[in-house]
Structures are given as C-alpha cells and as structure tokens.
Amino acid sequence: MINDSFDEIEDFAEDNFTDEQDDTQLYEHYRFVVDKGQGAMRIDKYLSIHIVNVSRNRIQQAAEANCILVNDNPVKSNYKIKPLDTISVVMNRPPRELEIIPEDIPLDIVYEDQDLMVINKPPGLVVHPGFGNYQGTMVNAVAYKLKDTPEYDAKDPRLGIVHRIDKDTSGLIVVAKNAYAKAHLSAQFFNKTTKRQYVALVWGSVENDEGRIEGNIGRSLKDRMLMTVFPEGDYGKTAVTHYKVLERLGYVSLVQCKLETGRTHQIRVHMKYIGHTLFNDERYGGNEILKGTNFTKYKQFVQNCFSICPRQALHAQTLGFIQPRTGEELMFEAPLPEDMTSLLEKWRGYISNRSI
Structure with a gap:
C-alpha cells in the first residue's frame, strides 16, 4: 500500500x-x-x-x-x-476549529444558485479567519448572508471557501453552499481545470509581449514570510504562470496573468523573478520606486500613485469552472476596482504629458 x-x-x-x-x-x-x-x-x-x-x-x-x-x-x-x-x-482539507461569527459585511455577489456563490472581493478583505483576523473576514460575511439557509453551517469544512486570494488582492472567488458542490469544485481546483486570469500593474517595460514563467515556489530560506523561486533542485513546488502585456505605460506595464498552478503569492513571486515586481507590493519591494527618473516631480508623482492604490496592483479578473450539478461551464469577469482604474488613468496621463 x-x-x-x-x-x-x-x-x-x-x-x-x-x-x-x-x-x-x-x-x-x-x-x-x-x-x-x-x-x-x-x-x-x-x-x-x-x-x-x-x-x-x-x-x-x-x-x-x-x-x-x-x-x-x-x-x-x-x-x-x-x-x-x-x-x-x-x-x-478540514480547517482547524475556529468560531465563525456571522457579520453583516456587504458582499458584491456576481452570481448565485442553489449550490454556490461567486463573489467579487474588494481589496483589504481577508478571506478566512486566522491569526490576527478572527472577525471581519469574507467567511464571516458569507455566514451572515447564508444564516437562514438550513443546510449551511460556516463551521462545516465540507462547505464554504473553495480557494483563496490574498487580503490585498481584489477579484473573483467562489463559495460552495453544500457538500456536493464543495467536493466537486475542490476537485476542479486541485486538478487545475478551472480558468483563472489576473490583471496586474508591474514595474518596468516587459520585454516580450507574452511569455511563460516556470520555477519552483517555496518559502524563502532567509525570511519565512516571503515566498521565492527556486529555479533548480527539488525545493518548493512546481509553478507555471503565463503572462501577456496589455498596455505599456512608460516605467510600468499592465499585464494579464493566467495561472497554470496555484501557489502562494505565485504571480507576485514570478513577476519579481523576471524583474517586474508588482506595483506597490510592499512585501516584495514594489512600494519603492524601481524604475524611472530621479526628478523630484517624478518621485512625487509615484508617491501619489501609491496613495491612489495603497496595495499591490493585482486583480483576479476572470474565473471559470463547471457547475457541479448541471455540468454547465460558467465564466465570470470582474471589472477593475476603482483604485486600479484610477492608478492606470494616472499613468496614462503621465505618458501623454511626459515632462517629469
């Protein structure tokens, strides 16, 4: 055996x-x-x-x-x-026991049926309760939303969140309302048959219009709070990201990223690995001015951009999967949130009048 x-x-x-x-x-x-x-x-x-x-x-x-x-x-x-x-x-995998308190937190529900909900998560909202975030999470909000649904129990590991995105990443996430949906959706994510695309603003002008990034991702040997790429050896887990440049904006680029795997901080780590750290990604150094000039006006412009979008500029834009009960393929797209939209307009304005 x-x-x-x-x-x-x-x-x-x-x-x-x-x-x-x-x-x-x-x-x-x-x-x-x-x-x-x-x-x-x-x-x-x-x-x-x-x-x-x-x-x-x-x-x-x-x-x-x-x-x-x-x-x-x-x-x-x-x-x-x-x-x-x-x-x-x-x-x-059953999570460790936590008390889930239903909380009346607004949710942007883009789709709902008897088996599942698709939610457009705003930046700043933690997905699941844990260390330092026992309340005020998306799970607490879902528990409140479904509190009158007899078959839903927020503490039941067979229900609820199927996958996760980072607190400061915005975008689409699917929630299972019953055990059958949870098992079926979990298998789709595990077997990598779901369709997920992200949009990110990264530092620098990406050389190729599109490309493939492959490299094992694991926890940094120097700092356990960081993930890093291990291009050689058996450390970490295989990770593959496909990217495509959507727009070039001088010292930054707007890229679309398609996940072939789903590792912790995958896009953030892979883009840093090829020299294009996500804009304002504090954990990976993107909150520093990594490209551009030394002019005071430019530095102030970038600081203003950091204020407009005070998080890593990453959005889970597209999510596709098979509806567990009907077998129908469902595809959803969430528009860019206001902070990223305003950030892009700021950079477009800079490009059209590059005097700093």
Whole structure:
C-alpha cells in the first residue's frame, strides 16, 4: 500500500498571515495500490479503513463528486476493489476549529444558485479567519448572508471557501453552499481545470509581449514570510504562470496573468523573478520606486500613485469552472476596482504629458 498524502499546512499562524495559500494546501490527496491478496470490498469501506479520521459518509460524498478514481477513472462508492487497483482520492482539507461569527459585511455577489456563490472581493478583505483576523473576514460575511439557509453551517469544512486570494488582492472567488458542490469544485481546483486570469500593474517595460514563467515556489530560506523561486533542485513546488502585456505605460506595464498552478503569492513571486515586481507590493519591494527618473516631480508623482492604490496592483479578473450539478461551464469577469482604474488613468496621463 502506498499513501502519498500532501504535507499538512506548515503553521496555522504563519499561513493565515500570508492568507493567499497554495491551492493544494486546501485539499488532501491520497493514493493507494491495493494489495495482491486483497479480497472483494466496497471502495468506501476500504478507504474508511485506510484513511485516518475520515468518515465513510465523507468518502461517499467524494465519490458522488467524482473525486475518487480507480486506475484514473471515477467510480462510485459501491465499486468493488480488485487486487493492484490504483486508487486516487481528493477531498477538501478540514480547517482547524475556529468560531465563525456571522457579520453583516456587504458582499458584491456576481452570481448565485442553489449550490454556490461567486463573489467579487474588494481589496483589504481577508478571506478566512486566522491569526490576527478572527472577525471581519469574507467567511464571516458569507455566514451572515447564508444564516437562514438550513443546510449551511460556516463551521462545516465540507462547505464554504473553495480557494483563496490574498487580503490585498481584489477579484473573483467562489463559495460552495453544500457538500456536493464543495467536493466537486475542490476537485476542479486541485486538478487545475478551472480558468483563472489576473490583471496586474508591474514595474518596468516587459520585454516580450507574452511569455511563460516556470520555477519552483517555496518559502524563502532567509525570511519565512516571503515566498521565492527556486529555479533548480527539488525545493518548493512546481509553478507555471503565463503572462501577456496589455498596455505599456512608460516605467510600468499592465499585464494579464493566467495561472497554470496555484501557489502562494505565485504571480507576485514570478513577476519579481523576471524583474517586474508588482506595483506597490510592499512585501516584495514594489512600494519603492524601481524604475524611472530621479526628478523630484517624478518621485512625487509615484508617491501619489501609491496613495491612489495603497496595495499591490493585482486583480483576479476572470474565473471559470463547471457547475457541479448541471455540468454547465460558467465564466465570470470582474471589472477593475476603482483604485486600479484610477492608478492606470494616472499613468496614462503621465505618458501623454511626459515632462517629469
């Protein structure tokens, strides 16, 4: 028997401080090869024996959502295992226990049906309660929104947030309202079949109109609060970002980024790696004047830009996935928030009258 489960989330306080987590940290992945001498047995019973602290009911829900594969084919919970079957399982990882207090926080809900909600998250809103942010989060807001929905319990790990974006990143995020939707959506994110595009303003004029960035991402060996790229060796996890230049604005560029993987701070780290740190990204040095002139007027112009958009200029613009119940492909697009729109207008004005 082989069990290739992912490592546990490293440290609760640390990962919640940097709350844009690696997507794979939100799910558990198990792999088993059935012994040669194993007799016939329902797969839900087999897995309930071999996976610690997982109920048979939770396994059956995973099977209903096509999250249990045998020899790369989805099976139902009554499937009878055979010797040497290769079994793969993906389930959402239960979070550590926290009291979720419903709070009347406004939400920009762009879509809602019986299974899920798609929310356009504003910058500054933390997604999930954690170290230093036990209230005032998107989860608290969702708990209030769904407080009269009988089947929704904010403390139930089978419901709720499917993926995360950073506190100071704006844009689209999907919330599951029931266990079936959570399992099905979780599998889509884990298997990288969702469609996600971001828009970012970065320092410098990006040389190529489009490109692909690949490099393992892991925690910096010098500073645990930073992620970094490890181009060689086995440290970190494989990460791939595709980018396309949308607009060149002198000393900055507007780029579109498409994620092939979902690592912590992936776009922020990958763009810094190729020499184009996100504008006003304090954690990665983008809150310094990295390109431009030494003129006082220019420095004041940039400081004004920092004030207009007091966060990393990153927006989760597009989100696409399969509706769990109907099989319909859903695509959503969120317009740039006001702070990024104003920031771009400021730089366009600078370009049209470059005298500083």
